[in-house]
Amino acid sequence: MVEYHRNSLTELTTPGSLKTCIVGIGGAGANVLDRITLDRTVDATLVALHTDIRVLSHSMAPVKIQLGVELMRGVGAGGDPDLGREAAMYSREQIRQAIEGHDIVFICTGLGGGTGSGAAPVVADIAKNTGALVFLTATMPFSFEGKRRLAQAEDALEQLQKRTDALILFENNRMGELILPKDGIQKAFIQADQLIAQSLRAVSTIVTTPGLVKLGLDDLTSALSSSNGRCLFGFGEARGQNRGSEALKRALKSPLIDQGRLLHQTKTLLVHIAGGDSLTLLEVDAVMRQLGKNVPDQTHILFGVAVDAKLGDSVSVTLISSLGLNQLNTIAAAAPPVDMLPIKSRTMPSVLSAVAAQPAAKVAALQVPLEMVFGEEEVTQPAVPEVEQVEMFATDITEQEILVEEVAAELPANEDEIYSEEEIVEEEPPFSYAPEPEPEPVKPIVRPRIEDFIPAIARTNTSSLAAVVARAAPAEEAPMAPPLNAVAAKKPTSQEEQIAFRFSNDEDRGRFKNTEPALAGGGEDLDVPTWMRLKRKLKK
Amino acid sequence: MAKSTIYAGLEIGTTKICVVVGEAKRDGTIKILGVGTAPSRGVRKGEIVDFAKVQTCLNDALVRAEEPSDVMIRNVFLGVSGSHIESLNSRGAWRLPEEQSEITEDDVEEAKEIARNVTISQDNVFLHSVTRQYIVDGQEGVRHPIGREGRLLEADYHIIHGVRGRVQNAVKCVREVPLEVEDVVFTAIAAAQVVLNREAKAQGSLMIDIGGGTADYVLYEDSMISASGCVPLGGDHITQDIAMALQIPHHRAEEVKVTEGSCQYDDIPADEILRIEDDNGFVIGEVERAFLNEVIYLRTREILDQVKERCQGHIGKLAAGVYLTGGTSLLKGIDVVAQDVFERKVTRSGSAPVSGVTATFENPQYSAPIGLIRYAQILDQEKPIMSPLKRFGRKMADLLSAIVF
Numbered sequence: 001m002v003e004y005h006r007n008s009l010t011e012l013t014t015p016g017s018l019k020t021c022i023v024g025i026g027g028a029g030a031n032v033l034d035r036i037t038l039d040r041t042v043d044a045t046l047v048a049l050h051t052d053i054r055v056l057s058h059s060m061a062p063v064k065i066q067l068g069v070e071l072m073r074g075v076g077a078g079g080d081p082d083l084g085r086e087a088a089m090y091s092r093e094q095i096r097q098a099i100e101g102h103d104i105v106f107i108c109t110g111l112g113g114g115t116g117s118g119a120a121p122v123v124a125d126i127a128k129n130t131g132a133l134v135f136l137t138a139t140m141p142f143s144f145e146g147k148r149r150l151a152q153a154e155d156a157l158e159q160l161q162k163r164t165d166a167l168i169l170f171e172n173n174r175m176g177e178l179i180l181p182k183d184g185i186q187k188a189f190i191q192a193d194q195l196i197a198q199s200l201r202a203v204s205t206i207v208t209t210p211g212l213v214k215l216g217l218d219d220l221t222s223a224l225s226s227s228n229g230r231c232l233f234g235f236g237e238a239r240g241q242n243r244g245s246e247a248l249k250r251a252l253k254s255p256l257i258d259q260g261r262l263l264h265q266t267k268t269l270l271v272h273i274a275g276g277d278s279l280t281l282l283e284v285d286a287v288m289r290q291l292g293k294n295v296p297d298q299t300h301i302l303f304g305v306a307v308d309a310k311l312g313d314s315v316s317v318t319l320i321s322s323l324g325l326n327q328l329n330t331i332a333a334a335a336p337p338v339d340m341l342p343i344k345s346r347t348m349p350s351v352l353s354a355v356a357a358q359p360a361a362k363v364a365a366l367q368v369p370l371e372m373v374f375g376e377e378e379v380t381q382p383a384v385p386e387v388e389q390v391e392m393f394a395t396d397i398t399e400q401e402i403l404v405e406e407v408a409a410e411l412p413a414n415e416d417e418i419y420s421e422e423e424i425v426e427e428e429p430p431f432s433y434a435p436e437p438e439p440e441p442v443k444p445i446v447r448p449r450i451e452d453f454i455p456a457i458a459r460t461n462t463s464s465l466a467a468v469v470a471r472a473a474p475a476e477e478a479p480m481a482p483p484l485n486a487v488a489a490k491k492p493t494s495q496e497e498q499i500a501f502r503f504s505n506d507e508d509r510g511r512f513k514n515t516e517p518a519l520a521g522g523g524e525d526l527d528v529p530t531w532m533r534l535k536r537k538l539k540k
Numbered sequence: 541m542a543k544s545t546i547y548a549g550l551e552i553g554t555t556k557i558c559v560v561v562g563e564a565k566r567d568g569t570i571k572i573l574g575v576g577t578a579p580s581r582g583v584r585k586g587e588i589v590d591f592a593k594v595q596t597c598l599n600d601a602l603v604r605a606e607e608p609s610d611v612m613i614r615n616v617f618l619g620v621s622g623s624h625i626e627s628l629n630s631r632g633a634w635r636l637p638e639e640q641s642e643i644t645e646d647d648v649e650e651a652k653e654i655a656r657n658v659t660i661s662q663d664n665v666f667l668h669s670v671t672r673q674y675i676v677d678g679q680e681g682v683r684h685p686i687g688r689e690g691r692l693l694e695a696d697y698h699i700i701h702g703v704r705g706r707v708q709n710a711v712k713c714v715r716e717v718p719l720e721v722e723d724v725v726f727t728a729i730a731a732a733q734v735v736l737n738r739e740a741k742a743q744g745s746l747m748i749d750i751g752g753g754t755a756d757y758v759l760y761e762d763s764m765i766s767a768s769g770c771v772p773l774g775g776d777h778i779t780q781d782i783a784m785a786l787q788i789p790h791h792r793a794e795e796v797k798v799t800e801g802s803c804q805y806d807d808i809p810a811d812e813i814l815r816i817e818d819d820n821g822f823v824i825g826e827v828e829r830a831f832l833n834e835v836i837y838l839r840t841r842e843i844l845d846q847v848k849e850r851c852q853g854h855i856g857k858l859a860a861g862v863y864l865t866g867g868t869s870l871l872k873g874i875d876v877v878a879q880d881v882f883e884r885k886v887t888r889s890g891s892a893p894v895s896g897v898t899a900t901f902e903n904p905q906y907s908a909p910i911g912l913i914r915y916a917q918i919l920d921q922e923k924p925i926m927s928p929l930k931r932f933g934r935k936m937a938d939l940l941s942a943i944v945f
């Protein structure tokens with residue numbers, strides 16, 4: 001069983017941060033809420049609304065409101081948006097009470113059905129009246145659900161467009177691509193819910209956490225502003241070497257972005273890069289440069305960077321954009337016929353792209369309990385300054401834009417510099433295998449070179465490792481790379497010659513003893529370690 | 541060919557045996573359904589030395605690939621490599637009959653036949669003959685000569701061949717599993733199909749697939765394959781060098797290489813000491829990091845130098861630079877060394893995006909097996925145009941004759 005603390009989850013707000021509330025309406029909404037609860041990805045008040053008492057009773061959300069108790073008597077809306085709307089009107093007061101006092105309200109729902117399509121506009125209205133910013137995260141029905149449902153969804157969407165600040169729309173048809181064809185349908189829905197949960201988390205992080213180059217609501221809305229647009233969302237997190245580009249790769253692999261192909265069409269793209277203290281400008285630059293290849297020049301890139309200690313040594317990249325449905329369809333039609341087929345034969349399911357982001361969710365999940373402790377301590381403190389904060393966003397805008405422009409202006413200038421620096425980290429003098437007649441040191445660096453090890457390794461019966469350690473102790477041998485002939489002069493013994501003879505032995509080929517020798521142009525056996533051969537040459 | 545086809549690619553590498561099951565779609569995309577790998581035993585420098593061990597490992601890999609993909613693997617495209625694989629460019633000229641001025645398919649076949657009629661050693665067998673270009677009356681760079689007016693048609697071919705017995709060995713080993721070998725593909729050719737994009741091929745690029753036992757390379761100029769081959773050196777050699785320099789067991793050396801190894805040693809302070817532990821975690825010795833890295837550097841440099849030597853004369857034309865792939869391309873600093881050797885832009889690259897199991901195609905280790913799927917797909921697409929049925933038949937005949945004798 002997943003343990004989870006009902007009480008603490010409701011009051012997960014740190015002072016100074018914006019209070020967010022996620023309202024899940026209808027079946028789809030409840031599912032997303034469950035996912036969020038399980039993953040504990042978002043710090044927000046979760047409110048589940050449904051007409052159907054059975055669904056509601058199974059929901060894990062801490063606050064549940066049964067819509068239209070008298071009207072519906074605990075039965076679903078049966079796909080009728082009018083009933084859904086009526087039911088929501090009946091429960092207006094309850095909804096208001098639940099939503100009130102939050103700065104940002106996310107409404108998650110699946111459009112097309114009764115409760116979702118009907119109640120969502122009502123809830124949006126209520127939320128808007130409380131003075132909160134209202135985001136809608138909605139899924140559009142599968143095409144196999146029929147035109148009727150699609151029309152209902154479109155209707156609801158039209159109403160919602162007027163009442164919300166930003167719409168994040170997911171095409172269920174595209175969600176089908178998240179999974180392998182043979183995976184169960186349940187998994188498909190889980191994946192879809194996860195993706196929505198992820199996007200909620202990303203959006204709320206972007207908007208609420210302070211950043212070096214801050215992105216605000218204005219950026220978000222402009223990124224999502226295409227008319228009748230569908231959200232393109234990609235999230236990637238990575239750590240280790242090349243983490244920036246890895247994270248970007250993962251973000252681009254999101255099926256909603258279609259390997260970055262869909263980005264070619266977008267007018268505005270929001271990019272948010274977050275990392276721990278170790279995030280470097282170089283990494284940010286590299287990510288942006290790589291992204292630049294996927295995005296046409298005229299695209300307006302809204303760029304944000306945040307340093308979040310929580311992320312540790314990982315870097316996350318979030319891409320948000322939107323594309324008009326028509327464009328989306330034409331592109332999709334050009335590639336795989338996504339909209340025409342039932343799910344199981346749909347092309348390009350890349351589960352792992354969704355799963356790849358999973359560890360991120362887990363990390364966040366682990367961190368939540370910590371925050372919860374804090375959260376509980378500070379419950380008593382009234383969260384007053386939120387309104388001011390919202391205003392601050394507005395004043396920030398100009399500053400941000402300038403910043404973004406500055407960064408953009410700086411990037412090309414830096415690019416060559418950084419690039420060249422990266423590429424030519426070490427320019428070494430060309431190394432020659434053939435021994436030079438002149439006794440010049442091959443490399444003019446004052447540090448013991450491999451030549452020094454000749455005497456040590458020549459004694460094949462003792463460990464060269466020990467010799468290396470031993471060599472480190474006497475100081476007089478260490479400091480300089482002696483000229484080649486000096487090395488040769490050191491040990492002109494007969495023992496040396498014997499060993500030189502043995503080098504051509506099969507022994508030295510080690511692992512490759514019994515294979516055909518890899519002969520180079522000069523007839524030398526390349527299976528013998530390079531350093532051994534080099535030494536032999538140097539000695540001659 | 542109306543629907544997508546499922547192919548399996550098998551690469552018997554020196555460090556791992558890898559089976560990739562992929563669905564080749566008719567729109568040219570590939571979806572990876574399953575990947576099975578097993579550490580490889582009994583393979584040295586890309587060639588099988590111990591049949592029984594390889595077959596055991598191969599069975600492991602097969603099961604691992606079959607399970608997630610839900611596909612019963614019967615036929616595979618087999619990737620082969622090894623020092624015996626060589627290549628050459630050949631040109632065949634065919635003068636059209638007097639009464640005819642338009643080039644027909646038969647003429648093209650004729651020119652091909654002549655081009656392919658090169659003398660290779662009796663023991664050798666053709667692996668690939670790739671059309672580079674056609675030349676019609678001296679006009680170079682013609683891709684589709686059929687239907688053109690001309691008198692003299694020349695076909696420019698890149699021919700890759702290998703020692704019959706050694707190719708046969710690999711095929712035989714796989715057949716005994718039992719699996720049917722649909723085609724034998726030189727791994728570098730396969731890997732290049734997914735590592736290099738059209739543009740890179742057009743601009744000129746060199747792809748080096750540095751694996752465990754071999755470094756296979758393919759060089760493209762003007763979208764034409766100009767050179768290819770195999771240097772029988774790879775990550776295994778690096779490991780061996782470390783093992784012998786530090787006097788530690790091979791598997792420890794491998795671990796040191798992967799976790800600590802780098803090709804860059806100049807900026808490492810001389811006193812930075814690395815502890816080498818044995819299997820139980822006891823320190824069996826210490827080594828200067830710079831020393832370790834220099835050992836790695838020398839070998840890496842040598843491998844790349846060997847490749848460069850074999851591509852002499854083409855390096856100047858590589859506008860898109862050098863692409864490194866294969867497991868050893870994960871070695872730290874190898875790009876810097878390659879940059880140094882080739883003095884060209886160096887890109888480390890895995891396979892181009894295909895859909896399916898994401899983690900797989902990011903990893904350069906899987907370039908070749910994924911490439912095999914792509915190769916199969918290309919072969920399929922070319923069929924109606926090039927009548928490779930004949931080609932295929934010829935190859936099969938080659939293989940069969942080898943079995944008979």
